[in-house]
Amino acid sequence: MIRLRFKSFQSRILLFFLVLFSLILSATYILVGLANLSNAHSIIEADLKSASKIFLRLMDVRTGQLADSARILSEDYAFKAAFATGDLPTIGSALANQRGRIGADMIKLVSSEKKLIVGTDAADVSGSAFGYPGLIEMAADQGEAYALLVIGEETYQTVVVPLLAPAPVAWIVIGFKINDAVAKDFKKLTNMEVSFFQEEAGGKVGCFASTIPMRQRRPLLGLFQTGWKERKGDASELRVMGDSYISLTTQIGKTPGGEAAYAVLQRSLTRMMEPFVNLKKNLIAIGLAGLAISALAGIVVSRSVTKPITSLVEGVGRVEKGDYSTLVRVEQGDEMGTLATAINKMTVELAEKDKIRDLLGKVVSHEVAEELLGKDVELGGELREITVMFVDIRGFSARAEGLNPKEVLSFLNVVFTTLGTIIEEKGGVVDKYIGDAIMALFGAPVKHDDDADYALIAAIKIQEAVGSINLDLESRGMARMEVGVGINTGVTVVGNMGSMHRMNYTAIGDGVNLAARLQELTRRAIFDAKIVVSERTISKAKGNYLTRDLGMVNIRGRTEPVRLYALIGKSDPENPSNPKTL
Amino acid sequence: MGFRVGSLSATKASALVALTATLALAQPHAAFSHEIDLLVRDANGVPTVNAVAYAYPAAGDVSKWEPKPVIVDQIDKEFTPSVTVVPIGTPVYFPNNDDIRHHVYSFSPAKTFELPLYSGKPSKPVVFDKPGAVALGCNIHDWMVAYIYVVDTPYYAKTGKDGVARLENLQPEKYDVFVWHPWMRGKPEDYRKSATADGNTRVEFDVKLRANLHIRRAPALGGGGY
Numbered sequence: 079m080i081r082l083r084f085k086s087f088q089s090r091i092l093l094f095f096l097v098l099f100s101l102i103l104s105a106t107y108i109l110v111g112l113a114n115l116s117n118a119h120s121i122i123e124a125d126l127k128s129a130s131k132i133f134l135r136l137m138d139v140r141t142g143q144l145a146d147s148a149r150i151l152s153e154d155y156a157f158k159a160a161f162a163t164g165d166l167p168t169i170g171s172a173l174a175n176q177r178g179r180i181g182a183d184m185i186k187l188v189s190s191e192k193k194l195i196v197g198t199d200a201a202d203v204s205g206s207a208f209g210y211p212g213l214i215e216m217a218a219d220q221g222e223a224y225a226l227l228v229i230g231e232e233t234y235q236t237v238v239v240p241l242l243a244p245a246p247v248a249w250i251v252i253g254f255k256i257n258d259a260v261a262k263d264f265k266k267l268t269n270m271e272v273s274f275f276q277e278e279a280g281g282k283v284g285c286f287a288s289t290i291p292m293r294q295r296r297p298l299l300g301l302f303q304t305g306w307k308e309r310k311g312d313a314s315e316l317r318v319m320g321d322s323y324i325s326l327t328t329q330i331g332k333t334p335g336g337e338a339a340y341a342v343l344q345r346s347l348t349r350m351m352e353p354f355v356n357l358k359k360n361l362i363a364i365g366l367a368g369l370a371i372s373a374l375a376g377i378v379v380s381r382s383v384t385k386p387i388t389s390l391v392e393g394v395g396r397v398e399k400g401d402y403s404t405l406v407r408v409e410q411g412d413e414m415g416t417l418a419t420a421i422n423k424m425t426v427e428l429a430e431k432d433k434i435r436d437l438l439g440k441v442v443s444h445e446v447a448e449e450l451l452g453k454d455v456e457l458g459g460e461l462r463e464i465t466v467m468f469v470d471i472r473g474f475s476a477r478a479e480g481l482n483p484k485e486v487l488s489f490l491n492v493v494f495t496t497l498g499t500i501i502e503e504k505g506g507v508v509d510k511y512i513g514d515a516i517m518a519l520f521g522a523p524v525k526h527d528d529d530a531d532y533a534l535i536a537a538i539k540i541q542e543a544v545g546s547i548n549l550d551l552e553s554r555g556m557a558r559m560e561v562g563v564g565i566n567t568g569v570t571v572v573g574n575m576g577s578m579h580r581m582n583y584t585a586i587g588d589g590v591n592l593a594a595r596l597q598e599l600t601r602r603a604i605f606d607a608k609i610v611v612s613e614r615t616i617s618k619a620k621g622n623y624l625t626r627d628l629g630m631v632n633i634r635g636r637t638e639p640v641r642l643y644a645l646i647g648k649s650d651p652e653n654p655s656n657p658k659t660l
Numbered sequence: 661m662g663f664r665v666g667s668l669s670a671t672k673a674s675a676l677v678a679l680t681a682t683l684a685l686a687q688p689h690a691a692f693s694h695e696i697d698l699l700v701r702d703a704n705g706v707p708t709v710n711a712v713a714y715a716y717p718a719a720g721d722v723s724k725w726e727p728k729p730v731i732v733d734q735i736d737k738e739f740t741p742s743v744t745v746v747p748i749g750t751p752v753y754f755p756n757n758d759d760i761r762h763h764v765y766s767f768s769p770a771k772t773f774e775l776p777l778y779s780g781k782p783s784k785p786v787v788f789d790k791p792g793a794v795a796l797g798c799n800i801h802d803w804m805v806a807y808i809y810v811v812d813t814p815y816y817a818k819t820g821k822d823g824v825a826r827l828e829n830l831q832p833e834k835y836d837v838f839v840w841h842p843w844m845r846g847k848p849e850d851y852r853k854s855a856t857a858d859g860n861t862r863v864e865f866d867v868k869l870r871a872n873l874h875i876r877r878a879p880a881l882g883g884g885g886y
């Protein structure tokens with residue numbers, strides 16, 4: 079039980095250490111995590127912004143290169159000569175040749191009347207109306223025009239320049255595809271995912287090229303929901319297939335119809351956070367190691383505290399049970415050591431005191447011993463009215479002659495123990511044994527209101543006990559014994575008497591002497607009384623007793639006669655006519 | 661081949677016109693010298709230089725004319741003048757006054773020709789025998805551009821820096837007046853106006869011009885400017 083409680087004390091210390099450490103660790107973990115996340119966010123956002131600038135710049139450069147090539151083509155004399163023939167197959171093959179030179183994906187020749195002269199696409203029909211007359215008009219006004227053209231399934235970044243002979247005679251429409259390959263190239267350069275979206279009729283937006291797999295493109299369309307135009311240019315977080323992405327939407331161009339196309343650049347936040355996952359693992363490992371170390375440290379520290387406490391508690395527990403034999407062993411120089419030394423000293427002193435008390439209890443009565451131990455022992459007494467009882471075992475000397483001394487002492491001890499027990503049960507104190515007599519005090523050292531009654535009842539009980547002993551003796555064929563009891567109540571001196579080195583707690587005075595004389599009177603046949611009580615005791619007693627008046631009797635050593643009574647028994651208060659007699 | 665045939669028929673036409681003109685001179689027409697002034701401005705109200713103006717009598721045929729040779733020079737790698745208006749049948753010489761060669765060409769339907777790299781004055785002129793705009797280029801100098809606008813009327817003129825062109829030698833009657841400019845949006849017919857040459861006639865034309873789409877002159881090798 080005690081061990082368990084200290085175990086819990088120990089575990090409380092341990093728990094404190096562990097909780098403290100865990101708190102610090104968790105706080106560190108969370109703070110590092112948050113810092114990393116926000117850092118990753120801002121790095122990605124900055125990267126996305128510069129990548130979007132790079133993308134626009136690349137588009138510009140590529141468009142510029144295309145325009146340069148187109149301008150050279152517009153001045154190409156051989157091409158002009160081919161055009162001047164008016165022979166469509168010739169013009170078409172010259173155009174295909176030029177497309178190969180320039181590295182364009184698409185090239186068409188459109189007349190000033192906005193009719194397609196010839197084109198390199200299989201779907202191109204000579205003489206048909208060109209789909210974007212406004213674009214030609216714009217080029218005629220400005221010299222050049224740029225636009226995104228959606229032709230079939232493909233989206234082209236397109237440049238329109240005049241064919242100068244040397245005045246504009248036709249329009250060269252030339253473009254490169256924005257497709258998965260472009261996205262892939264860009265990803266190689268910037269390590270960003272890039273997807274291209276095109277506004278369509280009815281406010282819809284469709285993805286036409288991307289670096290990401292087809293099935294992951296759909297969630298991206300979520301970026302183009304209500305209010306996205308206002309958010310355009312701001313990075314936003316997007317979850318695709320369980321991974322987090324930061325996305326940035328940038329407009330890359332418009333069709334002649336005003337429908338814009340956008341590049342959505344993406345970088346995986348999850349991948350960006352991967353190094354932190356390792357850091358996390360390390361943090362957890364460090365944390366667990368730290369936890370283990372603090373657990374060990376906690377155990378060691380709590381042991382160093384609780385171990386001496388445990389042994390102190392055990393030691394005190396032994397002392398509490400009266401075992402003074404084993405001292406506490408605490409070999410520490412700190413407060414614990416001091417406490418252990420103090421407890422040991424106390425144990426030794428308690429052991430000595432207990433030994434003394436034990437011995438004292440045997441030599442003197444329990445009450446006297448308590449009185450002696452409880453106060454400072456000093457010589458001197460006080461005047462107090464007490465009731466003194468003398469009990470004499472009669473006919474003992476005759477019995478002693480037939481027995482060996484050991485048997486005599488054994489018998490006497492049995493009788494004394496029986497009678498002493500009765501006296502103590504009734505609140506009396508065996509003051510001393512005088513040969514085969516007992517001197518007992520009622521009212522000293524501890525005073526009770528009913529001391530006289532106790533003495534009388536004790537006397538009755540003693541006679542009853544003697545009756546029992548006699549029955550036993552008779553059954554064994556041995557002679558009966560008689561016991562005479564004298565009781566007197568009077569003022570005596572009570573206290574410690576003797577020298578400073580050796581003293582007795584006792585009572586002395588006339589009251590004591592008279593009690594001794596009354597006991598002697600029980601021997602007289604004329605009285606025929608086994609218990610002789612002085613008038614003072616009877617008057618002090620509160621109970622009703624059956625007595626026989628012995629009249630005024632002259633006592634040896636006293637000038638005045640004393641009225642005496644023979645105590646017969648205690649009257650039954652329920653039925654006084656039927657007295658309980660001895 | 662086709663162009664040569666066309667050229668031949670144009671010569672015939674020009675001979676016919678010359679005959680008609682001779683007949684007209686024989687008619688009892690008073691040789692009045694009436695004029696129509698034109699002011700050509702762009703959309704911003706800026707006077708337009710080098711705009712071609714020409715007129716047809718509202719009733720009746722044009723009078724005949726005697727084509728005179730015209731020179732379009734090449735000086736310091738530019739055509740001079742940059743716009744020339746000529747009536748049908750006019751022979752044009754393209755003398756090269758530079759110490760390098762030029763390669764003058766035209767792919768315009770009104771007159772397609774080519775004077776491969778040459779220096780000095782070619783012995784033969786190029787005769788412009790069809791009406792319409794002819795854009796002249798030089799195969800080795802992309803920026804070299806000039807226009808010859810061929811009209812089938814003797815009444816023509818070109819605006820100066822003040823944007824004003826004067827049609828002279830007109831009869832005191834009603835004319836349909838047209839303008840043309842190399843950068844002009846639309847056709848001359850879109851800018852047709854009527855005017856009567858009765859002394860002090862002035863017609864204003866507001867033309868819409870496109871940007872000059874021609875190639876800018878490249879710096880000479882060695883960085884010596886033009």
Ligand SMILES: [Cu+2]
Pocket residue numbers: 737761762763798799800801804
């Ligand atoms: Cu030249």
